[in-house]
Amino acid sequence: MKPYESHESEENYLEAILMLSLDHRKVRAIDIANMLGFSKPSVSIALKRLKEEGKVEVDEKGALTLTEHGLSIAQTTYEKHTVLTDVLVALGVNAYSASQDACRIEHVLSPESFGKIKDFYVKWKEGAYKK
Numbered sequence: 001m002k003p004y005e006s007h008e009s010e011e012n013y014l015e016a017i018l019m020l021s022l023d024h025r026k027v028r029a030i031d032i033a034n035m036l037g038f039s040k041p042s043v044s045i046a047l048k049r050l051k052e053e054g055k056v057e058v059d060e061k062g063a064l065t066l067t068e069h070g071l072s073i074a075q076t077t078y079e080k081h082t083v084l085t086d087v088l089v090a091l092g093v094n095a096y097s098a099s100q101d102a103c104r105i106e107h108v109l110s111p112e113s114f115g116k117i118k119d120f121y122v123k124w125k126e127g128a129y130k131k
Contacts, residue, residue, distance in 0.1 A: 008107040011077040012036060013046050014055060017064055018074035026063040080106035080114055087121050 016035050020027040033043045047064065050056040055070030066074055081102050088098035109117075123129060 009046065010050065010055075011073060011107055012103075013043075013050060014066060014070050014074035015077040015081065017056065017066055018071070018078055021066075026061075028062050028064065032064075077106055079118075080109060083114075083118050083121060084109075087117060090121075090124070 013032060013036070016032050017027050020031050020035065029043045029047055030040060032038070032047075033040045036043070038046075047056060047058070050070065051058060055067055055073065057065050057067055059065070081099075084102035084105055085095070085098045088101060089095055093101070120129075
């Protein structure tokens with residue numbers, strides 16, 4: 001597996017932990033279950049695997065934190081999500097559909113393609129292209 005490749009489910013869990021932690025609160029398994037719409041047992045199984053892989057740490061009270069490796073994956077996934085959502089909205093897609101589509105696209109897009117989309121979007125926002 002190449003360094004940028006990971007599984008969609010794993011990326012969703014890590015991104016969810018990151019997004020929940022941005023609210024400056026302790027993240028627990030139930031928060032992820034509620035956010036992603038998964039059962040608590042399914043989330044527990046996934047978190048156990050992520051912990052074994054060194055991507056998530058769980059303290060004695062059940063609070064989750066991302067390891068450096070998990071954070072790297074989560075930040076990359078989150079960046080893809082936000083940029084792709086913004087691009088789709090700029091193209092006229094409603095915000096809800098854009099976010100849902102971005103969530104699916106972010107997992108299959110190569111780093112090269114994402115980099116080109118991001119570069120184009122940044123230049124477009126700066127006015128390098130006619131709007």
